[in-house]
Amino acid sequence: MSALFENDEPFENVISIENKCTRLNLNENIYGTFAEIGAGQETVRHFFRAKNPKGTIAKTLSAYDKDFSDAIYGLDPQHRYVTEYRLKSMLQYETKLIEKRISRxxxxxxxxxxxxxxxxxxDWAKKYKGHGWLGIRFQREPRQEYSEIILHVQLHENSAAHQQISLGAMGVNLIYAAYYQSDDPKLVMQHLYDHLDTGKIEIDSINFTGPIFKEVDNRLMSLHLVKNNIxxxxxxxxxxxxxxxxxVLxxxxxxxxxxxxxxxxxxxxxxxxxxxxxxxQEKDVDxxxxxIIFEMTLNNLKAEGEIDEKDFLDRADLLCASGHTVMISNFQEYYKVVEYFSQYTKAKLGLVMxxxxxxxxxxxxxxxxxxGGILEAFGKLFFKSLKVYLYPMINEETGEITTSKNLKVHPRMRELYKFFVDNNRVVDITDYNKEALKIHPRKVYDLIVEGNPEWEKMVPKLTAKMIREKNMFQKPASAKSSH
Structure with a gap:
């Protein structure tokens, strides 16, 4: 298995699944319940096979029947069962029950x-690969308020039996990490893949909450999922x-x-x-x-070599404060974005560029x-109902505005380009602010770093206020002097 994270331990040094279960079982103070729905009791099975299972397992349950599940955990608002809502209901119900039944x-x-x-x-027809929610609600000190680690996984193996095995291993890794590695959430994420790889099981969402993780910014955890190719x-x-x-999609x-x-x-x-x-204004767009998604790619974030976490959070804070949904991706090419979206929707797609x-x-x-070269890419890019909304560019010396009508492309591409423009797949934005055309984002950033207040005219008022009050995008003094 290849390394997922920087400074990964060699595979042969990773603690075995059995030894993780044994260490947890032999800790007389770690005690809890296992509730597993839909893929068998794959996680708790490892604990039963290790030494001293009675040391850890208070109860194990598989409310496989939907009516039983609803009777225990309540109805999901959308009447679905593989949801975050269902998982949280399970975690909260079970911790309340153990608090009630085990005397302090x-x-x-x-x-x-x-x-x-x-x-x-x-499924048996192999049409749907499968997915699921895993989580742990736990105390690291007696009577402590509970902390949680909740994640969503996509299952990529081609048999239910293999998927169950992977889920069991990740479940053990999660419980072990919660108790022995949770001082560092990045370490938790690394060790979730002990004896696994992303080709088998993919984590596409993870959240850390509670007193242990009060200093954790979950957006950084998201960034690390993409950065480490998870x-x-x-x-x-x-x-x-x-x-x-x-x-969302x-x-x-x-x-x-x-x-x-x-x-x-x-x-x-x-x-x-x-x-x-x-x-x-498009037909059928409600x-x-x-x-509407604001997307940053890893390349967007690597402005000066490696990704600067503070710089990333500054950008994220500004976008979130403006009320936007943000996506971080490793899609360099636009056609890959469209391919990704097409997994989830057949509705209208628009790219602004x-x-x-x-x-x-x-x-x-x-x-x-x-x-298939560019033709293959364009077949994927202009899939069904996609349109490009083209924002013009100004030549500040001549005042000429470039739109789809006078954009020059390579002679070999002219007919292909003309086809998409003539068929209304490239739509010119005409209701633009001419002053905004003269704004160069890199120049705005440079002015902020230099301390030149001219940048404030080029950003929204809320953005300017936040940048000033939080000293965003400020380089250390040593970095400034080296420029």
Whole structure:
């Protein structure tokens, strides 16, 4: 298995699943319940096979029948069973029950936990690969308020039996990490993959909450999922918590703006305003069923080599404060974004881009790795109902505005380009703010670093206020002097 994280331990030094269970079982103060729905009791099975299972297992339950599950945990508002809501209901119910049934007077040093999962494995026709929610609610000190680690997984193996084995291993890894590695959430994430790899099971959402994790920013945890190739894309809401992409994207009309957002400028907001207006005018696009996503790629974040976590959080804070849903991805090419979205929706898709981005899309050098070259990429990019909303570019010396009508592409690409423009797959944004065209995001950032107040005219008022009050995008003094 290849290393997922920097400074990974060699595979042969990773503690075995059996030894993890044994260590937990022999700790007389760690005690809890296991509730596993949909994929068998794969996690608790490991604890039963290890030494002294009675030391850890208070109860194990598989409420496989839906009526039994509803009777115990209550109805999910959407009448679904493989959901975060169902998982949280299970965790909360089971911890309340163990607190009620195990005497604190008799067991003053017990640290309780509830582990739960709700999973749908691959179907017999192999049409749906399967997915699930796993979580642990636990104490690391007696009587402590509970902390939680909750994650969503996509299952990639082609048999239910293999998926169950992987889920069992990840469940053990999660419980062990909660008790012995949770001082460092990144270490937790690393060790969730002990004896596993992302080709088998993919984590696409994870949240750490509670007193142990009060200093954790879950957006950083999202970033590390993408950075370490655990998943291709993650999303977080305006509240800053990680959200499951499938829940956000499912059957929605999607409009996406890609950028570095370092910081959000008046240019970005004008692109958002004008493209949103056009997108909502499209046939069958209902405002209530439309999601607008601000996307940053890993390349957007690697402005100067490695990703700077503070710099990332500064950008994220500004986007969240403006009420936007944010996606972090490792999709360099736009067609990969469209492929990703197409897994979840057949509704309308829109990409907002500037003229320079559209020029890049029609450059053949970016598609040499594809057997079908640029034609294959365009077949994926302009899949069904996708449109590009093109924001113009100004030549500040001549005042000339470049749109789809006068954009120059390579002679070999002219007919292909003309086909998409003539068929209304590239739509010019005309209701733009001409002053916004003159804003260069990199220049705005440089002015902030230099301490030149001119940048304040180029960003929204809320953005300017937050940058000033929180000293965002400030380099250490040593870094400034080296420029």
């Amino acid at each position: 007077i008799k067991h003053p040093n017990k640290m309780f936990f509830s582990f739960a999962n709700t999973v749908a494995t691959i 998943t291709d894309a993650v999303m977080f809401s305006e509240k800053g918590n990680n959200i499951l992409p499938a829940n 499912y059957k929605k009309n999607l409009l996406t703006l890609r950028g570095s957002f370092r910081p959000v400028t008046n240019l970005n907001l004008d692109m958002f305003r004008t493209s949103r207006k056009l997108f909502l 405002k209530e069923n439309t999601v 500037g003229v320079d981005n559209l020029e890049d899309i029609f450059n053949e050098k970016y598609y040499r790795q594809l057997s």
